[in-house]
Amino acid sequence: LGLRNPFGIAADSRGPMYVLDNGETGFDTVYQLRAGANYGWPSSVVPKGVAVQAPIHTYLESTGLASAVLYHGRLSALDGVLLFCQFHQLGALHWFEPRPTDVVQDRILSTSCSSGIRQLPDEYLYFLDYITGSLMRIRDGAS
Numbered sequence: 103l104g105l106r107n108p109f110g111i112a113a114d115s116r117g118p119m120y121v122l123d124n125g126e127t128g129f130d131t132v133y134q135l136r137a138g139a140n141y142g143w144p145s146s147v148v149p150k151g152v153a154v155q156a157p158i159h160t161y162l163e164s165t166g167l168a169s170a171v172l173y174h175g176r177l178s179a180l181d182g183v184l185l186f187c188q189f190h191q192l193g194a195l196h197w198f199e200p201r202p203t204d205v206v207q208d209r210i211l212s213t214s215c216s217s218g219i220r221q222l223p224d225e226y227l228y229f230l231d232y233i234t235g236s237l238m239r240i241r242d243g244a245s
Contacts, residue, residue, distance in 0.1 A: 104141035104148065104155075110170030110186050111135075120158075120184055120200060122167035130167045131157035132184070132198065158200060159208065166190035169218045172200075175225030177242055185227065187215040193232035195219065212238070 110122035119135040123143075133141060133155060142154035161167070166189030173180045180197070188194040195215035199207035216232035227240040 103139070104143045105133075106143040109166075109168040109189075112170035112172040112184055112186070114172050114174060116174060117172070117182075118200070120170060120172065122170055122186055123157075124167055125164070128162050128164045130161045130165050132159045132167070132186075132200070133157050134200065159198070164190055165194075168216070169220075169229075171219050171221050171227065173221055173227065175221060177225070177227070177240065179242075180227070180240075185211070185219055187217055187219055187229060189216050189232075193217075195229055211240070 105123045107124040108121050109124055113119035121133050121135050123131045123133060136155060139155040140148060140152050142148055148154060168187045168189045170184060170186040173183050173185055184198040184200050186196050188196060193214045193216035194210045195212040197209040197211045214231040214233045215229045217230060219227060219229040221227055229238050231238050
């Protein structure tokens with residue numbers, strides 16, 4: 103309830119679920135999904151007295167958050183990390199650590215990730231490169 107334009111949901115059996123919601127002109131957000139929560143869009147129809155779920159992080163500029171994976175697999179440095187693509191500004195692959203801290207842990211792993219990232223059965227991560235049209239793989243240095 104209250105999401106405007108969600109373009110990515112990341113879930114697994116080990117923990118919380120996350121959703122990426124795109125604002126109208128900026129204010130793209132990352133939320134932890136909670137049962138029965140109201141995410142507040144549009145604000146004009148949120149009933150008085152209803153608590154609105156606060157985002158984990160808000161991007162003030164329009165980034166076009168798209169596709170998300172909560173990774174668990176052979177790449178130990180990425181275990182428990184939320185990865186997602188950014189469609190606008192030629193794309194980017196974000197490494198986002200959804201851990202309760204005062205400082206948001208968001209890093210850009212690669213430019214050009216525009217609309218798709220997936221973990222496949224080989225436990226590697228694959229994403230689409232916006233600039234070259236290539237399928238890219240994230241793997242450890244040993245393989």
